[in-house]
Amino acid sequence: MFRFILNRQFLKAAPLISKTSYRCSEHTLSDSKIYSKEKQTYFGFEEVSESDKVEKVYEIFKKVADNYDRMNDALSLGIHRCWKDTFVDQLCPNAGIKVLDMAGGTGDIAFRIVKRLRDDAKSNALKRNSVENKELNSRVVVCDINSNMLMVGQERAKSLGFLDGHIGSKRTLTL
Secondary structure: OEEEEEOOHHHHHHHHOOOOOOEOOOOOOOOOOOOEOOOEEEEOOEEEEHHHHHHHHHHHHHHHHHHHHHHHHHHHOOHHHHHHHHHHHHHOOOOOOEEEEEOOOOOHHHHHHHHHHHHHHHHHHHHHOOOOOHHHHOEEEEEEOOHHHHHHHHHHHHHHOOOOOEEOOOOEEEO
């Protein structure tokens, strides 16, 4: 079982980050940041409020969702694949495992876990000369704040054959 979940409650909670701290600056009184009620942080080389940063990060991931996995390949020279494979090796998923992949994006790690479970189930079935499929007792759930990333993951799930066709009313995808 493999599900994608979009939880919009994260989006509602994001602007509530630290609105109690006050900031003074050396700028003139006409500068709106002098008595800002929100804590300031950096976004690149720009100083922004924490709630603005949350929105800006969300927008970036929304824009790059379609190319996110290719960007990872280019920026890491493909090494991120080794990291993810090593992570799944260390996790050592077995039949019946329950996994919640928080901030799972396009589901790259979750797909590796499901593939490992399916490969192990097929291997064990061949060893026992049985068609029993214990990987169905496992559950892998991907959760991400960005619906665009999850939609890319849904399309990948379909193309990889992980989709059973059931899309729930709460933006879930069961594989």
